[in-house]
Amino acid sequence: MTEVKTLPRHSPLANVKGVANDARPKIVHEEVYQKLRRAIISGQLEPGRTLSVRGLAAEFGVSTMPAREAIRQLVALGALELTETRRVSVAQMNEDKLSEISEARLALEPELAARVLTQLKRQSAAREKLAIKLSKIDATLDRAIERGDSAAYARYNSEFHFKLYEAAKSPVYLGLVESLWLQIGPFMRVVIGRLGTSSLVDQHKEAVSALRADDVTKLTKAIRNDILEGMTNIARTDV
Amino acid sequence: MTEVKTLPRHSPLANVKGVANDARPKIVHEEVYQKLRRAIISGQLEPGRTLSVRGLAAEFGVSTMPAREAIRQLVALGALELTETRRVSVAQMNEDKLSEISEARLALEPELAARVLTQLKRQSAAREKLAIKLSKIDATLDRAIERGDSAAYARYNSEFHFKLYEAAKSPVYLGLVESLWLQIGPFMRVVIGRLGTSSLVDQHKEAVSALRADDVTKLTKAIRNDILEGMTNIARTDV
């Protein structure tokens, strides 16, 4: 019997190159989760917007199960919240919550940025590569600002930060910060939309320059100022 | 027609006292989640222990759906992790992760404790009530230490901290800290079990005294020292 046995998908051999298995398992509920997560962090969903299991499922062209699981995860992370009648909506913002999130961001994000330099110690090539990548994102960001495209602004702003943060290889910190962005993302979009993007001074260039120079103090200050600027801009609009 | 219409469960009227509706909706998957969450935070599940949807469902006497949803949430919070073959297990600890968690705890928990005093400003009665409650938990904790009961130690230690933290009325901070405890809980239990509880100096009494005295500096220091002590004890055992 020369039956070809199915190769266990996760056997150590499954990743040998040439074996043509580039296709990852492709778990549906994970893809739904990732898409929704990105949409929320980058401010594509307005606060208070209600979601439903069936609605999401239809939108993504999947059945209800994966949509349920994705929603559950985002509820656990504080991105979505349940009304008193168990309906799901994008989390709303209020003054207390905003001040908590801002303070927590200040407590975590500069440190997370600092960890990037620790991680890339004596790897100036890797730092340079990351700096270039970040500059490109920041340039796209600038163009979004010029044309007053607040949706694109929110998107590339989050992309800039997380591209940097991911380089820290600090999954715990990253998870905490992601949770904060999931909670503030929808609100940021609204604020930027109301305020316009013109008054935003760009701390990102400072951060990139600090990254190139391997200057921890400068980098943490840039991130700190970036957060503070966002806060004062928000404070200028009424919460 | 004197038909008795069913009272909408969440109508504003539904909570009027005397209307006999003390029975909350009782969502099964939420109860499973809470039980499992508590078990993990208080160190009742060892790292690496595998769970299964059907196994959990059987253990709690429910169907698979609520178990699935509870697991999803705890995966999102980093308490459970997926193996490469998508099986679920209690998250393992490693040195890097431990140092991240410890640092994040130092960044968040003292501040969260400080917020308790902000919240209870000029409410010495409320502070005293909380102090009494915490003292009771701490006394139970001492008895657990005396008889070397590391399971009870882990449980009442988490109870002490969260009873304090909940009084801060800072849901965002609380969520972040909960996520950290969910990740470190199983490992703490192991460490305490290996080490015994005898060498643990009790910073809790300092914290309670600071709470009574409305002394922010002393309170944050007590929490900080409590975390640091735990870390050095862990460092003394090999990770």
Next chain:
DNA sequence: TGGGTCAAAACGTGATCACAAATATATTGC
């Protein structure tokens, strides 16, 4: 025109089934 009523639609939740993949157990061959 505006508020109250009621039927219809949409919703969250729990239950159960099917299927392929992964793990555990039994069996075989040497």
Next chain:
DNA sequence: GCAATATATTTGTGATCACGTTTTGACCCA
């Protein structure tokens, strides 16, 4: 005895249904 193979069991995942509740929207009457 012991590794290799084959069988059986367990597992995560997606799909679908049923039930009671909530929300919506049309309608009516004042």
